[in-house]
Amino acid sequence: MEKYQKLLPFSASIGKTGELEIAGHNVRELAEKWGTPLYIYDGITLKEKIDSLYKLGAEEYKGKFDITYASKAYLSLGFARHLASLGVGVDVVSLGEMKIAGMAGFPPERVHLHGNNKSEEELEFALDWGVFSIVVDSLEELAFLEELAARKKKKMQIWLRIAPGVDVDTHPYLQTGHTASKFGIPIPDGQAVRAIEWAKGSEWLNLIGLHTHIGSQISDAKPYQRAVRMLLKIAAEADFVPQQISTGGGWGVLYRPEDKETKERDWVAMVADALHEECAALGYPLPQLVLEPGRWLTAQAGLAVYRVGFQKKSREGIHVVAVDGGMADNPRPAMYQAVYSALVVERPMAKPIQKVNLVGKYCETGDVLIAGVELPEVKRGDLIAMPSAGAYQLSMASNYNMAARPAVLWLEPGSVELLQKREDPSDAGWWVDAQ
Ligand SMILES: Cc1ncc(COP(=O)(O)O)c(C=O)c1O
Numbered sequence: 001m002e003k004y005q006k007l008l009p010f011s012a013s014i015g016k017t018g019e020l021e022i023a024g025h026n027v028r029e030l031a032e033k034w035g036t037p038l039y040i041y042d043g044i045t046l047k048e049k050i051d052s053l054y055k056l057g058a059e060e061y062k063g064k065f066d067i068t069y070a071s072k073a074y075l076s077l078g079f080a081r082h083l084a085s086l087g088v089g090v091d092v093v094s095l096g097e098m099k100i101a102g103m104a105g106f107p108p109e110r111v112h113l114h115g116n117n118k119s120e121e122e123l124e125f126a127l128d129w130g131v132f133s134i135v136v137d138s139l140e141e142l143a144f145l146e147e148l149a150a151r152k153k154k155k156m157q158i159w160l161r162i163a164p165g166v167d168v169d170t171h172p173y174l175q176t177g178h179t180a181s182k183f184g185i186p187i188p189d190g191q192a193v194r195a196i197e198w199a200k201g202s203e204w205l206n207l208i209g210l211h212t213h214i215g216s217q218i219s220d221a222k223p224y225q226r227a228v229r230m231l232l233k234i235a236a237e238a239d240f241v242p243q244q245i246s247t248g249g250g251w252g253v254l255y256r257p258e259d260k261e262t263k264e265r266d267w268v269a270m271v272a273d274a275l276h277e278e279c280a281a282l283g284y285p286l287p288q289l290v291l292e293p294g295r296w297l298t299a300q301a302g303l304a305v306y307r308v309g310f311q312k313k314s315r316e317g318i319h320v321v322a323v324d325g326g327m328a329d330n331p332r333p334a335m336y337q338a339v340y341s342a343l344v345v346e347r348p349m350a351k352p353i354q355k356v357n358l359v360g361k362y363c364e365t366g367d368v369l370i371a372g373v374e375l376p377e378v379k380r381g382d383l384i385a386m387p388s389a390g391a392y393q394l395s396m397a398s399n400y401n402m403a404a405r406p407a408v409l410w411l412e413p414g415s416v417e418l419l420q421k422r423e424d425p426s427d428a429g430w431w432v433d434a435q
Contacts, residue, residue: 001014001020001343001348001349003257004257004341004343004348004387006254006257006261007254007255007256007257007300007341007387007388008022008300008303008385008387009022009023009040009041009042009044009045009300009301009302009303009387010042010044010045010048010300011023011024011042011044011045011411011413012042012303014348014349018346018347018348018349019345019346019347019348020343020345020346020348020385022040022042022303022411023042023043023044023411023412023413024413024414025411025416027040027303027305027345027383027385028345028346028383030305030409030416031305031307031345031383034407034409034418034422035406035407035422036305036306036307036324036325036383036406037304037305037306037307037323037324037325037329037406038304038305038406038407038408038409039302039303039304039305039329039389039390039393039394039406039407039408039409039420040302040303040305040408040409040411041074041079041298041301041302041390041408041409041410041411041419042301042302042303042411043082043301043410043411043412044412044413045300045301046082046083046086046297046298046301047086049296049297049300049301050067050086050087050088050297052264053067053264053268053291053293053296053297054067054087056264056265056268056269057268057272057289057291060265060268060269060272061268061271061272061275061276061286061289062272062276062286063275063285063286063287063288063289064286064288064289065288065289065290065291066088066089066288066289066290066291067088067089067290067291067292067293068088068089068090068091068110068112068246068290068291068292069083069088069089069090069091069292069293069294069297069298070091070248070249070292070293070294071090071091071092071093071097071100071101071294072091072093072097072294072392072395073294073295073297073298073299073390073391073392073395074298074302074390074391074392074393074394074395075097075100075395076100076408076419076420077100077103077104077419078410078417078418078419078420079408079410079419080100080101080103080104080105080106081104081105082410083104083106084101084104084105084106084110085105088110089106089110089111089112089132089290090106090110090111090112091111091112091114091292091294092111092112092113092114093113093114093115094115094122095119095121095122095125098111098113098122098125098126098129098131102129108129108130108131108132109130109131109132110132111126111129111131111132112131112132112133112134112135112159112292113126113131113133113134113135114135114137114161115135115137116137116138116182116183117137118134118137118141120144120148123144123145123148124148124152127148127149127152127154127156128152128154132157133157133158133159133208133209133244134156134157134158134159135158135159135160135161135211136158136159136160136161136185136195136199137161137183137184137185138185139185139191139194139195139198142160142195142198142199142205145158145205146202146204146205149204149205150203150204154204155203155204155205155206156204156205156206157206157208158199158205158206158207158208159207159208159209159210159211159244159246160185160192160195160196160199160207160209160210160211161183161184161185161211161212161213162184162185162187162192162210162211162212162230162231162234163178163181163183163184163185163186163187163192163212164184164187164212164214164226164227164230164231165178165186165187165188165230166178166212166214166223166226166227166230167223183213184212184213187230187234192234193234193237193238196210196234196235196238196240197238200238200240207240208242208243208244209242209243209244209245209246209287209288209290210231210234210235210240210242210244210245210246211245211246211247211248211290212227212230212231212246212247212248213246213247213248213249213250213292214227214247214248214250215250216249216250216252216294216295217250217252217253217295218250218251218252219251219252219260219262221266221267221269221270221271222270224247224250224267224270224271224274225270225271225273225274227247228245228247228271228274228275228278229274229278231245232245232275232278232279232282232284233278235284236282241284241285242284242287243287243288244287244288244289244290245275245287245288245289245290246289246290246291246292247271247289247291248291248292249291249292249293249294249295249296250293250295251264251267251293251295251296252295252296253295253296253299253300253388253391254300254388255299255338255339255340255341255387255388256339256340256341257341264296268291271289271291272289275287275289294391294392295391295392297391298390298391299388299389299390299391300387300388300390301390302388302389302390302391302393303385303386303387303389303390304325304329304330304385304386304389304393304406305345305383305384305385305386306323306324306325306369306383306384306386307323307324307381307382307383307384308321308322308323308378308379308380308381308382308383308384309322309323309324309361309380310322310380311356311378311380318356318357319354319355319356319357320356320357320359321356321357321358321359321375321378322359322360322361323358323359323360323361323369323384324361325360325361325369325406326359326360326361326362326367326369327360327362327364327366327367327398327400328360328362328397328398328399328400328401328403328405329393329394329397329403329405329406330360330369330386330389330393330397331393331396331397331398332392332393332396333366333368333369333370334364334366334367334368335396339370340369340370340373340386340387340388340389341370341373341386341387342358342369342370342373342375342384342385342386342387343375343384343385343387344375344376344378344382344383344384344385345382345383345384345385346382346383347376348385350376350377351376352374352375352376353375353376353377354374354375354376354377355372355373355374355375356372356373356375356378357370357371357372357373358370358371358373358375358384361401362400362401362403363401364400369386370386394406394408394420399423402425404422404423404424404425405420405422405423406420406422406423407420407421407422408420
């Protein structure tokens, strides 16, 4: 259990029965009550992570500092309510996310609208609601938004998302700041400078900041410094003094005990240092620094719980253990070759004695949750906990094989709140006669 502590929610412990507890709640009992697969969020982890990041920002950065949560990592109404009460802003990329943020009590001034292909409906909603900024992703979008704002006679506050041409060491599908990325306004052919100059001169757009997001699951802070320097370089070229600079999210987390620890202080300090230096060199006042973590805020707060089903030995001698979830609730292993670890809920202290392929129940060969994970002996009916399950799992979940999305709980000491009820297949569109 000790070696998993750095992956598990902060409130994880072993109860009197020797079983895994989160915030003092017995995980086996929760699984019996709510069924499996079950997802659990630990309120303590989320709160402490937010508090510690605000503290780091205040310690490392000399200007104003803020956090907006990248809601694509996980969002539901109840979760958004907790986030809103914890003081962070929110980054949204769709009408659905905007509406949930609003329903949860986020004031529009705490909302940023991102996306590389926002619809007219989404832009119009954002304009009408008065979000803090629309983060413009291309010159064509800039022209469209200007026309929309003029039509509605409403001046719109914007950031420009710049593609800084910075490579990062992460899975290719998680890189977003390189020159071939679909995200952001490219720098090399002058598009970024043109966008700034255009927005500055617009009657209907109020350019206040520059943004970049270079990728996800990053553990080296140096590329962030290169991105900051790039943003300030093009700002200076266009004679623009940004009120805000956002380097997006992307800071990585641990998925296995053997993963190299990432120090979030490095992330914040190195971004801050680059901003201090560049602004001093240009004689610019320090802009507000806005970080947009998704994974770093929510991954560790989340725990996925599965029930073991049937087991077999393959002809190659591989021990296969199947659980009652898989790629429908967690597509990350199949999409990104993501790696995880696991422990047994009823016996978290038990010594691993075997390497198994922990597989899902869905009809894809790629539905392997963890290949070669070390586990103690397990039998049908045992419960498996997968730590670091709070980001990009449920938000990417599907109904593949007509799977029902799992129930999601929010735990605090003394209280269990249902964030998402287990999907009822009869609610899903394909069970309803569409005629
Ligand atoms: C614009 C933007 N900001 C922030 C994030 C959050 O990234 P992460 O979850 O890696 O922190 C993303 C993720 O795709 C993003 O696209």
